[in-house]
Amino acid sequence: MATMIDPSGPPDPATQRGSQLVCEALRDAGADIIFGYPGGATLPIYDALPDHPWLRHILVRHEQGAAHMADGYARVARRPGVCLATSGPGATNLVTGIASAYMDSIPIVAITGQVSRALMGRDAFQETDVLGMVAPITKHAFLVQRVEDIQPTIARAFSIAMAGRPGPVLVDIPKDLQNASAPVRRPAADAPAVAFLDESALDDAARLLADAERPLIIAGHGVRLARAHALLAELARRIDAPVAHTLLGLGALSEDDPLAAGMLGMHGVPATNRAVNAADVILGVGLRFDDRVTGKVSAFASRAKIIHVDIDSTQIGKNVPTAVAIVADAGVALAALIARLPAREHVTWRGQAVAARSRPRLVSYEDQVELAPRPVVRAIREAARLDAYFVSDVGQHQMWAAQHLGLVAHDRYLTSAGLGAMGYALPAAIGAQVADPGADVWAIAGDGGAQMTIHELGTAVQEGLPVKLVILNNGYLGMVRQWQQLFFNGRISQTPISSPDYVKLADAYGARGFVVERRNELARTLAAAAACDGPCVVDVRIEREANVWPIVPPGGANAELIEEPAR
Numbered sequence: 001m002a003t004m005i006d007p008s009g010p011p012d013p014a015t016q017r018g019s020q021l022v023c024e025a026l027r028d029a030g031a032d033i034i035f036g037y038p039g040g041a042t043l044p045i046y047d048a049l050p051d052h053p054w055l056r057h058i059l060v061r062h063e064q065g066a067a068h069m070a071d072g073y074a075r076v077a078r079r080p081g082v083c084l085a086t087s088g089p090g091a092t093n094l095v096t097g098i099a100s101a102y103m104d105s106i107p108i109v110a111i112t113g114q115v116s117r118a119l120m121g122r123d124a125f126q127e128t129d130v131l132g133m134v135a136p137i138t139k140h141a142f143l144v145q146r147v148e149d150i151q152p153t154i155a156r157a158f159s160i161a162m163a164g165r166p167g168p169v170l171v172d173i174p175k176d177l178q179n180a181s182a183p184v185r186r187p188a189a190d191a192p193a194v195a196f197l198d199e200s201a202l203d204d205a206a207r208l209l210a211d212a213e214r215p216l217i218i219a220g221h222g223v224r225l226a227r228a229h230a231l232l233a234e235l236a237r238r239i240d241a242p243v244a245h246t247l248l249g250l251g252a253l254s255e256d257d258p259l260a261a262g263m264l265g266m267h268g269v270p271a272t273n274r275a276v277n278a279a280d281v282i283l284g285v286g287l288r289f290d291d292r293v294t295g296k297v298s299a300f301a302s303r304a305k306i307i308h309v310d311i312d313s314t315q316i317g318k319n320v321p322t323a324v325a326i327v328a329d330a331g332v333a334l335a336a337l338i339a340r341l342p343a344r345e346h347v348t349w350r351g352q353a354v355a356a357r358s359r360p361r362l363v364s365y366e367d368q369v370e371l372a373p374r375p376v377v378r379a380i381r382e383a384a385r386l387d388a389y390f391v392s393d394v395g396q397h398q399m400w401a402a403q404h405l406g407l408v409a410h411d412r413y414l415t416s417a418g419l420g421a422m423g424y425a426l427p428a429a430i431g432a433q434v435a436d437p438g439a440d441v442w443a444i445a446g447d448g449g450a451q452m453t454i455h456e457l458g459t460a461v462q463e464g465l466p467v468k469l470v471i472l473n474n475g476y477l478g479m480v481r482q483w484q485q486l487f488f489n490g491r492i493s494q495t496p497i498s499s500p501d502y503v504k505l506a507d508a509y510g511a512r513g514f515v516v517e518r519r520n521e522l523a524r525t526l527a528a529a530a531a532c533d534g535p536c537v538v539d540v541r542i543e544r545e546a547n548v549w550p551i552v553p554p555g556g557a558n559a560e561l562i563e564e565p566a567r
């Protein structure tokens with residue numbers, strides 16, 4: 001340890017140590033859970049925790065897990081998740097989780113200890129410029145410079161994390177300030193920002209939509225973040241427009257809604273991608289139009305005028321040309337559009353666009369394979385409760401899950417979409433379970449991603465959290481193998497991967513473990529997993545070389561998607 005703790009208590013009963021003020025500030029912000037891992041530069045905060053029993057601290061196994069747990073927690077609790085790490089390696093371990101939350105607009109407040117002010121800038125033990133590291137992946141990062149600033153800074157971090165487009169905020173607190181004392185303050189809450197709606201843009205958008213012959217809505221994560229599901233459904237019905245979804249928009253409209261056209265983009269539904277190209281007006285709500293959605297931008301929606309609604313003005317016009325821009329919360333914009341729009345009918349268009357809606361069909365070969373991945377995803381869907389949360393990792397299984405889970409309840413699909421961080425699923429599922437202890441939470445991972453954060457099983461066991469981790473085990477880093485096969489002449493390089501015996505591993509952690517090698521064991525085993533009252537792992541030995549279809553080749557237009565070859 002670089003410095004000694006000052007063992008003296010607060011000099012005056014009206015003052016508290018900085019470490020206590022951290023806890024007070026968290027209480028004032030309504031936070032009662034911290035996902036964290038202690039170290040030298042946070043020792044005073046850890047010393048204060050037992051005095052604040054309303055704060056539940058969940059000890060993770062790696063700080064990346066803490067950030068992903070805070071992310072999963074925030075997505076379900078709909079308020080910022082809090083993670084806490086020490087300086088240096090603790091802070092650097094948070095970075096992947098913070099970046100993932102940033103890309104997916106998830107509000108987290110990350111608190112890091114920093115070396116004492118007198119040591120800063122001297123390459124002190126475990127000193128890292130965390131502010132410099134996270135500047136591009138946070139909405140804001142603070143270095144607290146005075147003990148009096150601890151409470152107001154944390155209060156501000158919470159309001160910034162939630163305001164407008166949500167995202168992560170970091171607060172770095174030097175250790176000497178954690179030991180210093182200051183009066184307790186109750187900072188006033190920030191006044192809510194007043195949104196001014198651009199009425200003429202709304203009028204223009206309404207005119208375009210009212211006159212459209214082939215209107216299409218693309219629902220992004222912003223619809224879910226704004227909880228605007230009902231307004232989305234109402235608008236879609238009013239103007240009779242099919243609704244395509246981005247990966248994080250999935251579930252904005254129930255997949256059994258007659259207007260739900262499924263996912264678009266790289267692994268989207270072919271009919272939906274074709275509809276995007278045929279549409280004359282597209283209303284994009286709460287999405288970035290990123291490359292996985294658009295494919296080759298110059299060929300994206302070439303017949304359409306695009307109306308873009310986003311709460312973040314910097315997204316407008318960034319990736320696609322926009323005819324009308326509406327900078328607003330998705331719910332506010334949808335309500336304003338509904339009020340302006342007459343009912344329309346587009347029977348033929350709707351029939352074309354939603355023809356192959358919802359989940360892609362299974363094909364006959366899947367009956368001849370012992371455990372083809374897509375039926376496995378469907379079996380998970382059947383074993384889970386209707387309102388279960390599905391937390392997917394990154395890779396082929398993520399796309400099979402997106403295509404085949406059939407999300408009918410809102411806000412039930414969590415994944416690291418923008419960053420695509422392998423290792424997300426198990427810790428984020430733990431965060432989701434903490435936020436909603438009675439919920440049915442299923443993490444779905446590949447054998448690669450599962451091995452990146454499987455140590456968080458220890459956290460689930462210690463906390464008694466009944467998350468279920470289903471590993472779609474194909475013995476490969478499957479998505480990369482697929483690209484090697486399709487786009488690198490089939491040269492397989494460093495993608496076969498071995499796995500431990502997951503049943504023994506689960507057992508070693510004190511969790512239940514299952515393995516499924518035969519189709520006729522699948523439903524029974526998943527039902528047993530569903531009934532587990534503690535954490536469990538199900539290792540499903542899926543077909544080794546199945547691919548995700550369709551796929552738009554890298555750099556290609558969505559219209560150039562490669563459909564599933566006949567077998």
Ligand SMILES: Cc1ncc(C[n+]2csc(CCOP(=O)(O)OP(=O)(O)O)c2C)c(N)n1
Pocket residue numbers: 393394395396397398420421422423445446447448449450472474476477478479480
């Ligand atoms: C942290 C991280 N490293 C590397 C990648 C690149 N990557 C994307 S998908 C993938 C393979 C995933 O393999 P697995 O977890 O087994 O899932 P599968 O694709 O087989 O379903 C890799 C290596 C990534 N997304 N994240």
